Amino acid sequence: MRIYLLEIKYEFLKALRLPAYSLPTILFPIVFYIFFGVVAFKGRGFDMASYLLATYGAFGVIGASLFGFGVSVAVERGQGWLEVKRITPMPIAAYFVSKLAMAMIFSTIIVCLLFVVGITLGGVKLTLGTALSLLGILVIGSITFCALGLALGFLAGPNSAAPIVNLVYLPLGFLSGLWIPIAFLPQSIQDLALWLPPYHLAQLALGVIGKSTGQPPMLHAGVLFVAALLFLAIAYIGYRRDEGKLYG
Numbered sequence: 001m002r003i004y005l006l007e008i009k010y011e012f013l014k015a016l017r018l019p020a021y022s023l024p025t026i027l028f029p030i031v032f033y034i035f036f037g038v039v040a041f042k043g044r045g046f047d048m049a050s051y052l053l054a055t056y057g058a059f060g061v062i063g064a065s066l067f068g069f070g071v072s073v074a075v076e077r078g079q080g081w082l083e084v085k086r087i088t089p090m091p092i093a094a095y096f097v098s099k100l101a102m103a104m105i106f107s108t109i110i111v112c113l114l115f116v117v118g119i120t121l122g123g124v125k126l127t128l129g130t131a132l133s134l135l136g137i138l139v140i141g142s143i144t145f146c147a148l149g150l151a152l153g154f155l156a157g158p159n160s161a162a163p164i165v166n167l168v169y170l171p172l173g174f175l176s177g178l179w180i181p182i183a184f185l186p187q188s189i190q191d192l193a194l195w196l197p198p199y200h201l202a203q204l205a206l207g208v209i210g211k212s213t214g215q216p217p218m219l220h221a222g223v224l225f226v227a228a229l230l231f232l233a234i235a236y237i238g239y240r241r242d243e244g245k246l247y248g
Contacts, residue, residue, distance in 0.1 A: 003090055007098035015068065015102050025067055025106055029060035030113055036180065038122045047211075049122030051181055053114055054134065054205035059178040060110035061142040062198055063169060068103035069149025070156065070165040077242060078158025100146050107142045111135050126209075134208045141201040144224045147231035148197075154238025172198050182213070197227040 015021050037052035076082050085095050115131055118124035126134075149165070156164045173179055175189055176198035182190055193199040200220035206212040207220075 004094045004097055007090070007094045008101040011098035011102045012105055015072075015106065021067060021071070022106075025060075025064050026110055026113065028063060029056045029110055030117060032056060032059070032179065033114055033117060034121065037118070048181075049118055050124050050209055051206065051211050053118040053122070053124055054209055054211065055178045055181075055202045057111045057114050057134065057138045058141070058198060058202040058205050059173050060114065061107035061138050062145045062173065062178075062201070064106040064110060065103045065142045065145035066149040066152070066165050066169050067162075068106065069099055069146050070152035071161045072099060073150060073153025074156050074158050074161030077153070082242075096150070099150075100143070103146050103149075104139050104142060107139045108135065111138050130208060134205055137204050137208060138201070141204060141224060144197055144201070144228040144231070147228045147235060150235040151231045151238060154235055154242055172196060176202060178202055197224055200224055 033052055033056040037049045037056065073082070082095070086092060112135070115124075115126065115135075119126065148168075152165055152168065153161065176182070176193050176196045177185060177190075178198055182193055182199070182202075185193075200223045203212045203215060204217060204220045204224075207217055
């Protein structure tokens with residue numbers, strides 16, 4: 001357990017001290033939320049601040065997960081750091097658990113900051129129980145996207161990982177109704193969103209505040225679970241293929 005805790009500690013400190021990861025990951029969803037949730041739609045007769053608090057919470061935790069795994073794993077593969085980890089006595093599982101914990105810690109920070117902005121600037125009213133439920137669903141739901149990030153980290157090259165993750169992250173966020181309410185998007189995009197995991201995480205989060213589309217929560221949870229298994233299978237294939245491969 002001490003090995004796992006130490007690995008988590010230093011993985012978090014490494015990410016926190018890396019401005020290219022920590023600053024955009026934390027600030028991007030908050031800036032978007034302030035613009036769309038607080039400024040752009042204020043006074044339009046729809047509680048956009050509450051609605052987008054849930055969807056930008058999903059957007060934030062997905063970003064922390066994809067970049068925390070996708071870019072980090074790909075870069076460390078290129079540096080040979082993953083090869084070093086493999087030959088040490090440390091359980092290789094500690095490497096992946098530390099990244100999962102780091103992504104979940106960053107996800108918690110992002111969601112808590114969104115709560116502060118939503119309550120102070122957006123006039124959102126949340127009970128403690130609702131806030132904790134929303135936080136729990138978003139952070140636990142991030143596991144699916146950690147699995148997706150891990151798959152991308154083993155499939156993408158060290159130099160191409162960041163743009164590939166962005167090409168996955170930003171379109172997925174928009175098409176899943178995370179930037180603006182899904183009901184405001186064309187019907188074709190609404191139909192497509194049903195096949196995208198971020199949509200289902202957002203619907204679980206919206207269900208906590210009573211603003212979901214009314215589909216069964218078990219449907220959304222099931223999609224996220226199946227997607228996580230699929231992404232982990234792809235990541236495992238990439239991991240096996242990557243053994244012994246060197247970059248430089």
